[in-house]
Amino acid sequence: MKLFDSFDLGGLELSSRVVMAPLTRRRATNNNVPVNIMAEYYGQRASAGLIIAEGTSPSPNGVGYCNMPALCNKEQMNAWRPITKTVHDNGGKIFLQVMHTGRVGHVNNLPAGANLFGPSAIAQLGEVATYHYGKQKYSVPVSMSLEDIDIAVKEFSICAQLAIKAGFDGVEIHGAHGYLPNQFMNESSNIREDLYGGSRSNRLRFLYRIIDACINAIGEKKVGLRVSPFSYADVTENPIELRQLYLDLVSHLNSKNLAYLHLSHMGDPYTEKFTLWKEIRELYNGVLMLCGGFTMEKAEEAIQKREADLISFGRDFIANPDLVDRFKNNWKLMERDKEFWYTNSSRGYTDYDKYQQ
């Protein structure tokens, strides 16, 4: 097994095991509708084995960030179509990451009538950019009622259906980085006393329902899941409990036959303290994708040692649209250019050139 070998992802033929990780770039309209330049951006990166398009909300309640795209109505679906078409015309494959921001956001960023939801009324610490008031503290979320939960589960499955209609090859449920499903999983953001809080199985129930709903909507082989054990939002969690939570989750997933499980991490996961990725690899019987701090060499090693089936790259895909060719030919990578990650322009978005000798 090698990094540049093709890969059969549940019947979808990927040209290599190099995946473009989901990257929020905030280029959509203020109504969360994708724009034409996004077709150019993703089309430029179609030589990735698979593109996982940026976190996209399944609900008006889930657009906590300015200018993030959504996919919950016909206008948004039609606007995604040219994007998936361009990627396919250029020989690529593309999943959509379905991301409900939950409490990570500000009410000013939501459309009229929408609610900033969370499992409990506990605000995320820190500040977030808003459309009209600059940076503001995260809003205190509305604790979701059982009916709100039912609606949110349904919204994920409708989004999955719309994604297939818009031409995506599948969806990735965003269960990582402190967004809504992860907020239910963590004790620091979930103090509910009903069926969705307390025990590990209760805290995982919301995610399990989303997974089942998406599988029912579009089929198991079109559904992936991303989680981020011991990273991002997990810093204040009890590590013993957390490890067991992820092992419970992975055991549960063994009967689900998903397209893949995607683990993301900030920092070096290959430290003595962090053995969870290896434990998960042993326990999990499906396709495993890893992400976070990989170089080509580290990725090749992980694939050859069979620690993963796929490796996704985030920051390097931003400035290197031809990342796969650069890797294959040992061409120099462009510097990571943070300044333009979230600006609403083509600068630092579609203006990175292919390698020129």
Ligand SMILES: Cc1cc2nc3c(=O)[nH]c(=O)nc-3n(C[C@H](O)[C@H](O)[C@H](O)COP(=O)(O)O)c2cc1C
């Ligand atoms: C600008 C930017 C936007 C990101 N947006 C998302 C996102 O929408 N969804 C997600 O799951 N992760 C997101 N991430 C995390 C990346 O997918 C990836 O996990 C991270 O960059 C680590 O991988 P790397 O070391 O290869 O860059 C983002 C990262 C960056 C730098």
